[in-house]
Amino acid sequence: MSEQPAAAFQDLDPELLGDGPSKGLRETTLLSRDARLAGRPKLCSDCGLCDSFLKPEMARTCVFVRNQTEALEQRLFGRHRHDGDELRFGVYRDMQIARMKPPVPGAQWSGMVTTLGARLLERDEVEAVITAATMPGTRFAPRPILARTPDEVRASAGNKPALSPNLALLDEVRASGVKRLAFIGTSCQVHMLRAAQPQLEAELGLKRLDVIGIPCSDNVAYPDLVYFLDQVSKSPQTIVHYEFMQDFSLKMRHEDGHIEQLNFIDFPMDKLDGVFPSACLSCFDYPNSLADITIGYMGAPLSWQWVLARTERGEALLEMLRPDLEFQPASSAGDRRRGMPRYLQMLAKPPGKPPKPIRMLIAWLQRNRGPRGLEFARAIIEMKLFRNLQHVRERFGRFEQRIVPAHVYRALAPYADDYAETFGRPLAPRPTAATERRSGEARADA
Ligand SMILES: Cc1cc2nc3c(=O)[nH]c(=O)nc-3n(C[C@H](O)[C@H](O)[C@H](O)COP(=O)(O)OP(=O)(O)OC[C@H]3O[C@@H](n4cnc5c(N)ncnc54)[C@H](O)[C@@H]3O)c2cc1C
Numbered sequence: 001m002s003e004q005p006a007a008a009f010q011d012l013d014p015e016l017l018g019d020g021p022s023k024g025l026r027e028t029t030l031l032s033r034d035a036r037l038a039g040r041p042k043l044c045s046d047c048g049l050c051d052s053f054l055k056p057e058m059a060r061t062c063v064f065v066r067n068q069t070e071a072l073e074q075r076l077f078g079r080h081r082h083d084g085d086e087l088r089f090g091v092y093r094d095m096q097i098a099r100m101k102p103p104v105p106g107a108q109w110s111g112m113v114t115t116l117g118a119r120l121l122e123r124d125e126v127e128a129v130i131t132a133a134t135m136p137g138t139r140f141a142p143r144p145i146l147a148r149t150p151d152e153v154r155a156s157a158g159n160k161p162a163l164s165p166n167l168a169l170l171d172e173v174r175a176s177g178v179k180r181l182a183f184i185g186t187s188c189q190v191h192m193l194r195a196a197q198p199q200l201e202a203e204l205g206l207k208r209l210d211v212i213g214i215p216c217s218d219n220v221a222y223p224d225l226v227y228f229l230d231q232v233s234k235s236p237q238t239i240v241h242y243e244f245m246q247d248f249s250l251k252m253r254h255e256d257g258h259i260e261q262l263n264f265i266d267f268p269m270d271k272l273d274g275v276f277p278s279a280c281l282s283c284f285d286y287p288n289s290l291a292d293i294t295i296g297y298m299g300a301p302l303s304w305q306w307v308l309a310r311t312e313r314g315e316a317l318l319e320m321l322r323p324d325l326e327f328q329p330a331s332s333a334g335d336r337r338r339g340m341p342r343y344l345q346m347l348a349k350p351p352g353k354p355p356k357p358i359r360m361l362i363a364w365l366q367r368n369r370g371p372r373g374l375e376f377a378r379a380i381i382e383m384k385l386f387r388n389l390q391h392v393r394e395r396f397g398r399f400e401q402r403i404v405p406a407h408v409y410r411a412l413a414p415y416a417d418d419y420a421e422t423f424g425r426p427l428a429p430r431p432t433a434a435t436e437r438r439s440g441e442a443r444a445d446a
């Protein structure tokens with residue numbers, strides 16, 4: 001590996017290198033970061049890789065420099081996504097709706113993720129687990145840790161819904177000589193980790209890497225999280241747990257146990273502009289498709305979890321949890337496709353906030369007539385793919401070819417006519433000089 005950081009940036013488009021972090025990263029999660037952030041691309045989710053000995057590899061691994069999903073899928077699964085649900089959910093061998101019986105107190109949902117991480121240590125399948133604990137003195141600021149005991153993993157239960165530089169701990173992995181590692185993290189972190197995996201195996205002698213992925217969307221830098229909670233709650237200081245639910249509402253549990261609920265349609269969008277970092281608005285892997293196993297909730301009914309075992313190892317990890325789980329069949333209701341043309345129009349021209357009675361009606365319709373179960377997961381993933389594609393096209397158009405993976409266009413193809421009508425351009429990417437040159441060469445060869 002090159003020890004010259006400058007070498008890593010040689011093949012970078014100068015426009016990718018901003019003179020500072022993207023808006024959401026002006027202030028970041030842990031310490032004062034100005035020096036740390038120097039030289040990073042404009043799009044950066046603070047995954048931690050650039051804080052580690054792998055910083056010189058940034059240009060080769062970072063999803064915001066070049067999205068390598070297709071090549072990584074080929075390496076991991078030996079194939080690309082099939083048409084149908086895999087275009088949205090990623091490659092998988094098994095999908096289950098399950099939950100811990102009983103649920104783990106303090107967990108985000110039922111505690112499957114931390115129970116699995118702890119079990120890997122209990123059984124000596126791994127020597128350490130990278131997970132996000134809580135920064136002392138805060139409720140929701142993440143503190144990445146290299147957990148060496150099951151209790152340390154269990155204590156990291158619950159979301160710290162802010163950007164967390166988990167990959168910075170690769171330095172500690174190297175220093176401590178860990179050869180069998182489990183990693184719990186978000187999709188962007190998993191992309192960088194998978195891209196760096198051959199190097200970790202060759203240079204650190206890493207023999208096992210179990211990747212437990214959580215779905216992730218619309219993450220924020222910690223100061224922006226504090227601001228967000230100030231906007232949406234009547235008592236932000238007393239929130240102990242919150243989640244964006246499958247019934248189109250944000251539910252916040254307070255210290256005294258009461259639940260505050262805000263329907264998505266009632267969000268003060270005018271005050272939230274700029275809260276989400278450009279990186280998260282340019283992210284195309286909501287379901288964490290390069291993990292061995294993804295454990296989330298969005299394809300499941302309320303209080304259940306949605307599990308996708310993607311690799312053979314992922315199936316083995318699910319088996320390890322099975323004795324503690326209860327299951328129910330996957331279900332699906334509603335038709336997301338009917339609402340998508342209207343969603344595209346709203347993306348193109350955001351409407352003002354409707355009056356309260358109309359908002360109440362919309363919330364009722366979303367809850368009772370909207371997509372549910374797997375159809376909810378399909379709907380929300382497609383909506384985020386569209387929103388993020390538009391963000392890239394409007395703000396970082398020149399990077400589209402590098403940072404938007406090919407499956408996005410395949411997943412959204414059923415709406416290509418609606419897209420063209422609404423945005424006055426095709427859904428398919430515009431040919432670049434390079435692609436035109438290549439197809440010209442191919443024609444000449446033929
Ligand atoms: C910002 C964010 C957005 C999410 N959005 C969705 C979504 O839209 N749909 C969906 O299905 N699931 C989403 N999830 C995942 C979901 O909320 C749960 O974390 C997941 O279902 C696991 O629940 P659990 O009870 O099994 O986890 P627990 O056993 O409670 O363990 C939670 C695990 O999450 C890890 N973690 C917490 N915060 C972070 C962080 N900031 N970065 C990296 N790792 C972290 C901890 O290390 C811990 O291991 C999101 C998670 C985050 C952090």
Ligand code: SF4
Nearest residue numbers: 044045047049050062
């Ligand atoms: S996202 Fe990660 S790899 Fe990419 S620039 Fe930021 S810290 Fe580095």
Ligand code: SF4
Nearest residue numbers: 187188216219280283
């Ligand atoms: S939304 Fe995407 S880029 Fe942002 S933290 Fe989550 S996985 Fe990373």
